[in-house]
Amino acid sequence: MSARFGLRSAQQASRQSSTGTGFTFRSRNPIFRRYQGTASNPAAETVVPPQQSLFQRLWTSEVGIKTVHFWAPVMKWGVVIAGASDFLRPAEKLSLTQNLALMATGSIWTRWCFIIKPQNMLLAAVNFCLFLVGTTQVTRILLYQQSIKGTEGALKSMEQDVVSAAKDVEKKVEAKLS
Known part of the structure; x- marks a missing residue:
């Protein structure tokens, strides 16, 4: 009982001392209070919020666990893994077109993550990884296509050599028969 009385007394005392500071507490739960100053009272901006646990900070953050800013990048990691x-x-x-799309999507959205508010570094990281995966795959595809073209050129020249050698042998056989 004394602990509850002490907490209530502290809350009442903080409310009484803050009546002239330009901000009021609207929440009953002290963990979720927002401390806001006003231009008329810059001293109110120096109020330090109570220390929160890691889970509380993740829960109440603008890009925390209960927002789409957290879950969209988590789900997008599936695209990167695929x-x-x-x-x-x-x-x-x-x-090639699918991997070009991955590369373009990753680069465009990585840039966009630094423009939007709130900035979402988790989303920027997943999009950058998507860009890297797309770039790696596009490079593999283009190198493969170049090797095919090089192989086709080599095959054509070998074919021409075989045809000319066959014609030479044919001429020699005809010369011996005649």
Whole structure:
């Protein structure tokens, strides 16, 4: 009983001392109080909020656990993991347009994460990783396509060599028969 009485006394005393400071407490729960100063009383801005636990800070943050700013990046990691799992697939089975889209999406949204308010570093990190995955896959696809073109050129020159060698052998056989 004395602990409750002490807490109530402290709350009443803080309310009485804060009546002239330009801010009031509207919440009954002291953990979720917002301390706001006014331009008429800059001293009110120096009030230090009570120390919160890590969970309380995560819960009450603008980008905390109970907001879409937290859950959207968490779910987007699935897209990054799916793109990274394609590292094990051969390059000829990858889609260039799909990976270009991943690369573009990652770069555009990484930049956007620094413009929007509140800035969401978790979303910026997942989008940057998406950009890296897309860039890696696009590079693999382009290198594969270049090697195919190089191989086709080499095959054509080898084919021409074989055809010319066959014609030479054919001429020599005809010369011996005649």
